[in-house]
Amino acid sequence: MGARVVFTIALRVRALRTVGSSLSGAASARRLLMPARETEAIILKTFPLGEADRLVSFLGRSSGRVRGVAAGARRLNNRYGSTLEVLSHVQIWYVEKETRELVRIQQAELLESFHQAQSNYSLSTGLAVISEISELILPEHEVSEAMFRLILLATREVERSGDWALPLSYFVFWTVRLGGWLPRFDRCVACDRPFGAKAAFYDAHQSGLFCEKCRRGGIKPLHVEARNLAERFTGERLDRIEYEKSMQPSVKQLREAGLVWIENHLERRLATRELLETA
Structure with a gap:
């Protein structure tokens, strides 16, 4: 093989290596400059997560539910401070890579804290139910403006009112309604008779509300007052409903029915539900 041919081949090999190196360097630069x-x-x-990190699940207003790693968040003097407390309202920056399931959280800025509610056992129990339900029912990366506003509204009202009963009942009712699992409140699902002022009944193992004639043993009542409260929830904002002592039975009945329907959809028990009895 002539020297000129060998030299030409060597030049081509060197050129290929240079191009390959440039492409590799460009890819590395893109990774480094990937915008948050x-x-x-x-x-x-x-x-x-590990010795120093935290795995964080958050509902982004423009991104849906996302899971990510906050590196160093468990260290004493970490840069996140109290921004990663459950149900904190934050502005968050993160980097997402197609090949990785978890995003990398870079920074979080606190917009709204609910420290007073979180530091009270009773109130924090109500918030824990809101947190668990939201985490379990929201699909990853599916934007839900309605659920975002609902969670924020209910959490703010727990903090403002110092009581979780009405806000949690409202949250549960609207979660069921937004999920499309709310039965008809005016007629029996079995015989189509109107309930009128009589009690309706629901079962943990069956969908819909039943009249007294069609109900089976062991199912629970949903009285007309609770159904009227559901109608109020449909038409009024939570922060405009004044919680009166006479509403307590209806608030509890509606909440319990809603929790049953949520658990039916999830096909599992809510871990935080039992804590409400001691809150």
Whole structure:
């Protein structure tokens, strides 16, 4: 083989290596310069990860539910501070890679804290139910403006009122309604008779409300007052409903029915539900 041919081959090999190196360098630069996404968010749940990090699940207003790693968040003097407390309202920045399931959380800025409610056992129990339901029913990366506003409204009202009963009942009712699992409140699902002022009945293992003639043993009542409260929830904002002592039975009945329908949809028990009895 002539020297000129060998030299030409060597040049081509060197050129290919240079191009390959340039492409590799460009890819590395793109990774380094990958822009962070930014969204208003509500922290739904956090878990310890390794010795120093936290796994964070948050509902982004523009991104839906996302899971990510907050590196160093468990260290004493970490840059996140109290921004990763459950149900905190934050502005969050994160980097997402197609090949990775978890995003990398870069920064979080606190917009609204609910420290007073979180530091009270009774109130924090109500918030824990809101957090668990939201975490379980919301699909990843599916934007839900209605659920975002509902979670924020209910959490704010727990903090403002110092009581979780009405806000949680409202949250549960609207979660069921937004999910499309709310039965008809005016007629029996079995015989189509109107309930009128009589009690309706619901069962943990069957969908719909039943009249007294069609109900089976062991199912629970939903009295007309609770159904009227549901109608109020449909037409009024939570922060405009004044909670009166006479409403307590209806608030509890409607909440319990809603929790049953949510559990039916999830096909599992809510871990936080039993805590309400001691809150």
